[in-house]
Amino acid sequence: MTSRREFISTATLAAAGVALAPLAACSQERAAAPAATAAAAKPFSGTLITRAIPSTGEKIPVIGMGTSGSFEVGAEAGERAPLREVLEAFVAAGGTLIDTAPTYSTAEDVLGDLVAQTKTRGKLFLATKLSGVTGREEGLKQFNDTLRRLRTDKVELLQVHNLRDTATQMALIGELKQQGRTKYSGMTHYREDGQAQLADEMRKHKPDFIQINYSPVSRGAEQTVFPLAQELGCAVMINRAFEDGRLISQVRDKPLPPWAKEVGADSWAQLFLKFVLSHPAVTVVIPATSKVRHQVDNLRAGTGPLLDAKQRQALIAALA
Numbered sequence: 001m002t003s004r005r006e007f008i009s010t011a012t013l014a015a016a017g018v019a020l021a022p023l024a025a026c027s028q029e030r031a032a033a034p035a036a037t038a039a040a041a042k043p044f045s046g047t048l049i050t051r052a053i054p055s056t057g058e059k060i061p062v063i064g065m066g067t068s069g070s071f072e073v074g075a076e077a078g079e080r081a082p083l084r085e086v087l088e089a090f091v092a093a094g095g096t097l098i099d100t101a102p103t104y105s106t107a108e109d110v111l112g113d114l115v116a117q118t119k120t121r122g123k124l125f126l127a128t129k130l131s132g133v134t135g136r137e138e139g140l141k142q143f144n145d146t147l148r149r150l151r152t153d154k155v156e157l158l159q160v161h162n163l164r165d166t167a168t169q170m171a172l173i174g175e176l177k178q179q180g181r182t183k184y185s186g187m188t189h190y191r192e193d194g195q196a197q198l199a200d201e202m203r204k205h206k207p208d209f210i211q212i213n214y215s216p217v218s219r220g221a222e223q224t225v226f227p228l229a230q231e232l233g234c235a236v237m238i239n240r241a242f243e244d245g246r247l248i249s250q251v252r253d254k255p256l257p258p259w260a261k262e263v264g265a266d267s268w269a270q271l272f273l274k275f276v277l278s279h280p281a282v283t284v285v286i287p288a289t290s291k292v293r294h295q296v297d298n299l300r301a302g303t304g305p306l307l308d309a310k311q312r313q314a315l316i317a318a319l320a
């Protein structure tokens with residue numbers, strides 16, 4: 001099992017000096033969405049940007065959410081109530097894609113229960129994984145357990161977690177696609193040292209989605225993975241946009257740059273998410289939070305202008 005607390009080394013962060021890919025105009029649209037109603041310091045308003053999944057053209061909002069850590073709680077009502085608010089605010093804003101995994105301890109159970117309680121399954125794009133399994137039978141058993149835990153009979157996206165047993169698990173995902181039990185296939189990693197292998201597997205298996213880490217201090221994906229995803233027509237989902245929270249800690253006492261208001265941002269979190277989304281290869285980003293005020297903050301990054309090349313460089317420089 002991969003822990004979200006496993007973090008990228010300082011050396012990897014320092015090695016983030018790669019050239020920026022040219023920022024071609026992104027194909028994106030504004031989707032009408034109702035305003036969020038959940039209690040939060042500053043309510044969400046506006047419409048989330050959407051982008052197309054290349055293999056089908058289906059459009060999804062650019063802000064998704066993760067569940068590692070944040071949804072790994074017990075059965076107590078007090079532990080789950082804030083997560084229900086996080087989910088409700090997400091759906092009310094028009095968010096759809098939620099990423100989870102059977103190896104995030106209780107996350108699938110908690111998510112499945114909250115989705116059932118809030119009756120939101122029909123509005124969601126659920127992404128989960130075949131995780132830490134070897135062989136077809138183990139993979140199939142885990143997927144059947146996942147469906148039970150998520151209280152659903154199918155998911156929108158099934159991903160091979162961290163490239164484990166990739167050929168066998170991708171073949172299984174292909175079968176499940178045929179049966180309509182997952183709509184899309186995918187493969188994930190979360191570290192720069194996994195990106196060369198990810199690129200090899202992308203060429204072999206041509207998944208609908210890849211999921212990889214990317215942030216202003218971890219830009220390795222710009223070198224091979226992003227251009228390859230564009231060439232092959234893979235949707236790109238971004239994990240660890242906040243470096244598992246460390247980026248937020250790094251800027252805690254720093255004032256926002258003056259140009260933040262030019263892109264409608266009033267938090268560092270929004271700038272980090274807008275940075276990720278301003279790369280034309282990126283389809284969706286999945287920040288994880290256990291707090292509704294952070295959820296609303298993150299959702300606001302999916303509205304208004306993104307960063308231009310100069311603003312991207314200024315953000316990178318501000319973190320150096």
Ligand SMILES: NC(=O)c1ccc[n+]([C@@H]2O[C@H](COP(=O)([O-])OP(=O)(O)OC[C@H]3O[C@@H](n4cnc5c(N)ncnc54)[C@H](OP(=O)(O)O)[C@@H]3O)[C@@H](O)[C@H]2O)c1
Binds near residue numbers: 002065066099
């Ligand atoms: N191999 C893989 O496939 C893989 C690996 C890693 C992650 N993932 C996926 O990617 C998701 C995201 O990655 P991650 O969970 O590692 O970390 P992340 O999204 O980079 O950071 C999460 C941290 O940021 C904080 N946070 C979130 N929004 C905030 C805001 N607006 N202001 C201040 N702090 C904020 C959260 O704390 P609060 O709860 O206090 O808001 C949490 O500590 C995971 O949940 C998982 O679904 C996949």
